[in-house]
Amino acid sequence: NRLSVWVRWNNQGIQDVNSATQAYPNLPGTPSEQDKQVYDEAMKQLDSAKVVLNRAMAVMPDSLSSVRMLSYAHYLQGDYTTAEKIATNGLKQNPAYFPLIELQSAVRKQYARTLLNAKKYDEAITYYEQILKDSPADADINAALGDAYMQRAQQEGNKSKAADWKASGTAYARASDARPADADMAFMAGQSLRNAGELATAEKYWRLAVKNKPDDVDANLGLARTLSDMQRGADAIAVLNDALTRSPDLNKEIFHELGSVYGKVQNNPKSTEMMVMYLALSRGQQVADVGGRVKSAKPGTGAASTQASAGSPDAIYDWEADGKQLQTWVYKAKKVGYTFEGQGMVLQQKSDWSTAGLPKK
Secondary structure, X not given: OHHHHHHHHHHHHHHHHHHHHHHOOOOOOOOOOOOHHHHHHHHHHHHHHHHHHHHHHHHOOOOHHHHHHHHHHHHHOOOHHHHHHHHHHHHXXXXXXXXXXXXXXXXXXXXXXXXXXXXXXXXXHHHHHHHHOOOOOOHHHHHHHHHHHHHHHOOOOOOOHHHHHHHHHHHHHHHHHHOOOOHXXXXXXXXXXXXXXXXXXXXXXXXXXXXXXXOOHHHHHHHHHHHHHOOOHHHHHHHHHHHHHHOOOOOHHHHHHHHHHHHHOOOHHHHHHHHHHHHHHHHOEEOOOHHHHHHOOOOOOHHHHHXXXXXXXXEEEEEEEOOEEEEEEEEOOOOEEEEEEOOOOEEEEEXXXXXXXXXXX
């Protein structure tokens, strides 16, 4: 009889929970005005589920199936504190019961995310660090802790900004170490550690991010900027040139960074070359009919001479600077661009990114 009663109450609780999730699938969450009626109905179903599941647990207190479902009902209602308490107490009976372990993890992450979304950074950080004591290698929790520190670091008036950036980077690094194939976690570790001034460690994670996702322009830029901060201009330029080679389209930000790095290593001519390409790509309008534009180049002009020696370009950009009408011819495979001025198509600048352009040691 005892087992029969437990089965009846437990099954009724499961049925009520399922009815609630079917009525409003976006649980836990806050409903829109349009969904409020079905949301309220789902809450009633969950209230009913809690009543009968408590009855089931009164009959069989050691039933972790009922414990899990009761915790889940509270979780779906957004009562994360009670849901975690029920799950934690249940795991004292059997610490290896995976369905309850999995639910406890979901409850904790959702509650912490709620604190973070409410900008309760101190509470969120304390909570994340507390739950990490039970699972120090959990990649998701470490990444969330890194996010919490990162958001707090960006708050106006934060006097512990550097410490928060370092804590953010350290947490993201642990997340990356737990998931070494994840490019995003390595990226965030590199970003936060660079902001903290931990450049050598930042380089490690930037390189991992680039390894995992070679075409990620932002990761390549982050690595190059870190190397530049470390006074390793030649290495930064090598990274940026490799990124240009891999990129299916010329990226203006890479040229801008190349111009900056060349300036830092006091190669002003090369810096100008890269900045001209940046301006052409950022200000310019790409010409639709490249063939027609090439044919219109008058004999004897710089453009005609370039076409005769190098062939037709892959792309042409029309742009303006200091009141001058300019057009830049881009030869992506050759890694070179030519910028001409005015009706006479006089060559103003050749931009060459085929080599590093640094003096040999």
